[in-house]
Every structure is written in C-alpha cells, then in structure tokens.
Amino acid sequence: MTALASRPSAPPARRKRRAMARAPQETPAGLWTYLLLAVSMLFAAFPLYWMFVIATSNDEALAKLPPAIVPGDRFLTNVDEVFSLQDVYFAASLVNSVIVSTVVTASVLFFCSLAGFAFAKLRFKGSNALMLFVVLTLTVPNQLGIVALYIVMGKLGWNGTLLAVIAPGLVTAFGVFYMRQFIVNTVPDELVESARVDGATTMRVYGTIVLPAIRPALAVLGLLTFVATWNDFQWPLITLSGTDFPTSMVAVSDLASGNYVIYRRVLAGAFIATIPLLLMLFIGGRQIVRGIMEGAVKS
Amino acid sequence: MSSTRAAPAPPSRRPAPERGRPGAHDRRLTWRNRLYRFDMRYMPYLMIAPFFLLFIVFGLFPLLFNAVVSLRNYRLDDPTLPYWAGFENFSRLVADEDFWNALYNTFGIFLLSTVPQLLLALLVASLLNRQLRAQTWWRVGVLLPYVTPIVASTMVFSVFFSRDFGMANWVLGLLGIGGADDPIDWRADKLHAWIAIATMVNWKWIGYNALLYLAAMQSIPRDVYEAAAIDGAGQWKQLWRITVPMIQPVVLFTVILSTIGGLQLFTEPMLFDPNAQAATGGPNGEWQTIAQLIYKVGWKDLNLGYAAAMSWALFLIILVVAGVNYLLTNRLSGGRK
Numbered sequence: 001m002t003a004l005a006s007r008p009s010a011p012p013a014r015r016k017r018r019a020m021a022r023a024p025q026e027t028p029a030g031l032w033t034y035l036l037l038a039v040s041m042l043f044a045a046f047p048l049y050w051m052f053v054i055a056t057s058n059d060e061a062l063a064k065l066p067p068a069i070v071p072g073d074r075f076l077t078n079v080d081e082v083f084s085l086q087d088v089y090f091a092a093s094l095v096n097s098v099i100v101s102t103v104v105t106a107s108v109l110f111f112c113s114l115a116g117f118a119f120a121k122l123r124f125k126g127s128n129a130l131m132l133f134v135v136l137t138l139t140v141p142n143q144l145g146i147v148a149l150y151i152v153m154g155k156l157g158w159n160g161t162l163l164a165v166i167a168p169g170l171v172t173a174f175g176v177f178y179m180r181q182f183i184v185n186t187v188p189d190e191l192v193e194s195a196r197v198d199g200a201t202t203m204r205v206y207g208t209i210v211l212p213a214i215r216p217a218l219a220v221l222g223l224l225t226f227v228a229t230w231n232d233f234q235w236p237l238i239t240l241s242g243t244d245f246p247t248s249m250v251a252v253s254d255l256a257s258g259n260y261v262i263y264r265r266v267l268a269g270a271f272i273a274t275i276p277l278l279l280m281l282f283i284g285g286r287q288i289v290r291g292i293m294e295g296a297v298k299s
Numbered sequence: 300m301s302s303t304r305a306a307p308a309p310p311s312r313r314p315a316p317e318r319g320r321p322g323a324h325d326r327r328l329t330w331r332n333r334l335y336r337f338d339m340r341y342m343p344y345l346m347i348a349p350f351f352l353l354f355i356v357f358g359l360f361p362l363l364f365n366a367v368v369s370l371r372n373y374r375l376d377d378p379t380l381p382y383w384a385g386f387e388n389f390s391r392l393v394a395d396e397d398f399w400n401a402l403y404n405t406f407g408i409f410l411l412s413t414v415p416q417l418l419l420a421l422l423v424a425s426l427l428n429r430q431l432r433a434q435t436w437w438r439v440g441v442l443l444p445y446v447t448p449i450v451a452s453t454m455v456f457s458v459f460f461s462r463d464f465g466m467a468n469w470v471l472g473l474l475g476i477g478g479a480d481d482p483i484d485w486r487a488d489k490l491h492a493w494i495a496i497a498t499m500v501n502w503k504w505i506g507y508n509a510l511l512y513l514a515a516m517q518s519i520p521r522d523v524y525e526a527a528a529i530d531g532a533g534q535w536k537q538l539w540r541i542t543v544p545m546i547q548p549v550v551l552f553t554v555i556l557s558t559i560g561g562l563q564l565f566t567e568p569m570l571f572d573p574n575a576q577a578a579t580g581g582p583n584g585e586w587q588t589i590a591q592l593i594y595k596v597g598w599k600d601l602n603l604g605y606a607a608a609m610s611w612a613l614f615l616i617i618l619v620v621a622g623v624n625y626l627l628t629n630r631l632s633g634g635r636k
Contacts, residue, residue, distance in 0.1 A: 022521070022524065022525075022528075023519065023521035023523075023524040023525075024425065024428045024516070024524070024534075024537070024542070025428050025429065025430070025517050025521075026430065027429055027430065028429065028430045029426075029429035029430060029431045029432075030429075033426050033429055033431075034431075037426050037431075040423055040426070040441065041440045041441070043502070044440060044441055044443045044444050044502075044506060045443055047444075047447075047452055047455045047456065047459075047502065048443060048452075048455075050459075050466070051451065051454075051455045054455075054458065062458065062461075062464060063464050064464065065464060065469055066469055067466050067469055111349040111350065112350075114346040114347075114349075115346055115347040115349070115350050117346065118342075118343040118346040118347050119347065122342070122343040122346075123343075124340070124343040124344060127343070130347065134350065137354055137358065137359075139555075140358065140362065141559050141563060141614070141617060143563050143590070144563075144610045144613060144614045144617075145358065145360075145361030145362040145365050145610070146361070146610065147365055147368060147593070147597055147603050147606045147607040148361035148362070148363075148364040148365040148368055148607065149357060150603070151361075151364070151368065151603065152357070152360065152361055167357060168353070168357040168358075170349070170353055171349050171350040171353050173354070176347075201334075201338050201342075202338050202339075202342040202343070202346075203342075227445075227446050230448065231446075231448040231449060231450070233448075233565070234565045234566065234590070234594070237594075238594070238597075238598060249448055249450045252448075252451065252454070253450055253569075253570060253575060256457075256575060257574075257576045261573060263454075263458055266454050267451075267454055267455065267458070270448070270450065270451035270455070271451070273448060273450075274447055274448060274451045277446040277447065277448065278443075278447075281439060281442060281443065281446045285435070285436075285438075285439030285442065286435055286439070288439075288442060288446070289435065289442065289510060292442075292507065292510045292514075293510055293511070293513065294514070295511075
C-alpha cells in the first residue's frame, strides 16, 4: 500500500499517452472511477443510515410515501422502550455479548499465537502432518454438526449458558493458520536460535521475541474474531433463546417476534447492537482491511 | 513452509562457570537438563494441544456423532421410542416435500446471490485497483456491510421489502414498475422472496469479496499489462483477458466460500419472516432454506434424529456443489496450467 502511494507519478503529458501501458494499480483514478465508487459507498452505507432514521422516528415514519429519509428526534424514547421491555433482557444481552466476544477474542489470540509459533518455528515430529490437518479443518462447515453439538452441550449441562457459546470458539483453525503464516515471515530464525543458546525456554522465547513481533497480526486477528463472534446468530439462538441470558443478536431477533412488531424499536435495538462494530471499523478499519487482503493472498 | 528452522541448541553450550565444584551442581544440571528436554520435546505439543482438543470435542466429534444420531429415534418430546431407527430418517427424507421445497429454495437463492455478488465484487475491485486519494477510506467503506450484523441488516431490508410502504416498491414505482396501485408483495411468491433475500446476501458480501480480489489484482506483475497494451487491448478487455485469469485461484476460493456459506443460509430467511419464530419461511415455505428447516425440525418439532439426517444430506450436497462449482469456474475463468 505504502509502496504505491510513495511512487512518483508521471508528468501529466506522459500520463495520457502511456495510460494503456500502465498496470491498473498504477493508473490514477479518473472522474468515473470516483463517481462509481461513491455510488457503491452509498449502497453500502444507506441501509445503516436508514436503520438510524427509523430508530429515531415514530410509527408514522414507516407508513408514508415517499419514505422518511431524515432522522427524527425520538431516538432516546425508542431506546428507552427497548431497554425496558420485560422478556427481551436487552441490557443484559449487551453485557453478555461483550463478555462472550471479549473472552473468545482473548483466548483465540493467546492459543492461536502459541500454536502458530509452534508450527512456524519449533521442531517436533509430525508437525507438517498436523499443520495439514489444521488447514483441512478450515474447509469443514462445522454448522453441520450443530444437532450433535447441542446434544453434547446438553450432556455437559451447558445449554442455555454463555459457556455453550464461548467454548466452541476458543481456538480457531483460521487463527492458527494466520498466526503461523505471520510468524514464519516476521520472526527471524536466528533470533529464536540465539535466545535458545542463551538458555531461554520456549515460553520465554514466545514472551520476549514472538509476542512483540506479532502485534500487528494480533490486532488483525482480534478485530476479525470479535466481529465474527459478536455477529454470530444461529448457534446462540439455538442454545440461548428462551433463557434470561441471550446475546445481543438473539435479543434483537426477540424484539422482532410476536404478533405485532414495532419496527422503530427493532431498529433502535439493532442500531445499538451495531454501534460497537462501527466503532471498531472506524478505529481498526486499516487492520481489518489488511487482515482480509493478506488472508486472500496467502490462501 | 520455512526451510530453515531454529536448531535446538545443545544444553552443553550454555556457559557453566561453576564446573569446578561437583556434587550439588551435577544434580542441578540434570534437573535443568530434564526441564530442557521436556521443553524441547513436549512443549510444542502442549502448545498446539488446545486447538486439537477443542476441535475434537466441539468439531469432529459432533460431526461424527451426527451420523449416529441420524440413525436413531431422537425426539426431545418422546424418549420412549426405540433407540435405533435404522435408515428410517433417511427414507422419510427422500419422500419429504418440505425437504425438496427447502432444497429448491436454497438453490434458487444461492444462484440469485452468488453470481451477481461475485461479478459486482469484481467490478468494485477493479474500481479500487487504481491510484486513489484516501485509498484506505474507500477500502474501509466497502466493508461497512461486512461488519454489520446480519441480524441488524436483515431487519432493515425486511422493512425495505414491505408491501405497502417499502422503500423497494417506492423506488421501483418511480421506475414505472409496480407502483402504489399494484405493489409487489415480496413475501407472496417464491421468486420475489428469493430476490429480496438474495439482495441482502449480495449487500453483505460484495465488499468483502472485492477486497479479496483486490489483493490478488495488486500482485499481478505490471509487465503483463504492458504487453497487453502493446497488443492494443483496452481496459475492459484487459480486465477479462488478463486480470480475471490471473486472479483465478482467488476466484475459485470465493466461489467455494460462497457455496459453503450460501447453502447454509439461515439468518436472512429466518428474520425476513414477520413470524420468525415459526421458522417456516413464509406461510407456505416460500423461502424456507435447508438450514432453516433443520432448525425447525430439530428445535420446533423437537425431532433431533431427523434433523441430524438432514444435516448429513446437506453436507453431501455442499460437497457435490462445491466440487461442481470448482470445475465449472476453473473452465470458465480459463484455467490454464
């Protein structure tokens, strides 16, 4: 990215003549490119904006043509209604989502970086075969075992508790794979070796050499994991719905159940449950983009 | 794979200045030796153990156990039935109209979402593949739908596609389609419901796929384009003749990904229904997908054995479709070795 930005651009006269000979990524974007991109952005952002519009409006906003397009002034009223609904447990659900997403993310970062370090820099019998196994598990859609997972959780007595949502996500194959790739490329063998010569244990090498070197990768994996965990719906719905401990996604779907759905409430709830992720995209957008793009090149 | 790995340093290379006094230090050394040997030999296994343990308990075992459950009578509301059901669940599946209907819906929505999704992603990627001002912000912007919870966006689209005051009908009315007198009822027939749901899926994943394509596009060597320009190929031709074939591995990857995701579609069809808890996907199952039917059979009808049999059927279908798609895309995008 930075290499592109710092490359000096050709003088204007040459630019036109040689436009065809340049790779697209080296061609400065024209008016049409910006225009089409702006339209794409509009499509991407409009549903979010409109969620906010309805979340701030009264019931009439949804029953008129042309549709409402400007935010109203009832956001706090709607939010207040959402939080005071008896069977939805909305406030608790936000806390639950924070707990689940934070615990899963922290655990994924720790265990995946440990395993990634082992696969990248340590010698042990069967390491190649085991790594291949990890990659293969990436292709198994684990949603297919969901019936049996429910029975397993039932035997453990975890259904209806946050444990059922947290436990299956604590280490992921993608995380191990991603960390391994990153450590192979960024941690020099000589550094690990010289620490070994000085008598450092494996965990010490991990703490003093590996961890500081992989901070960018931790940020990327952490953001991606948090977003995915926060947004998960099917499994939390199965194991948590009907309990007093829903995640925020289950709670939002509860807002929309019943005979008469009040959409300004539903969308106010949905908007609140989306805010943390918008904040993350705003703060860590660069890292998320990098994580997705790096994953693409390596896979 | 890294070719050079840190060789374990033999413990004797550690400086041992107190060698003069034997006895106590020998013992300490062997203790240290043992610790060192343990660290070298077994520590790596300890470090990778959490993944394998967790995968076996919550991934592999459920998948295999699913096969056992599918051969059993496993009803949450009636534990008195005989333990084994044999292939009863599977023979019931073959004759189950709901299953075939759900399969039909799943494929319909899958086609309407995958094809436009990947084509539009390709276009967005080629837009992003220029020297742009505020480059990072454009890239972050296309990810807005990706971070938005599907639960939240489906609620919005649910309102967009309402019959009387929906945004979709209003916009179409401006274009002379439908209109206020004859509005489209998006939940009344299969095709319209499929289009509405496919729109949600497309909205969610175009930006994500575009970034995957963009990453691959940026690693195409530039002399390939120079050669094409000398041959007189325009931008459009370059996109299809050079860019797409060069990023073919990533295209295959996204096709596989969206196959796996598309055939397991759950949240969108669930919440598109105003009566979501019934999980029927419309009054007559107009848009009920397989994942949704599995949920209904398992947790509304409380027949886990039958739901497990359906999961296996879905697994096989995904394998077959992913394989076929792989071959098809390989052909279409001009896979040459």
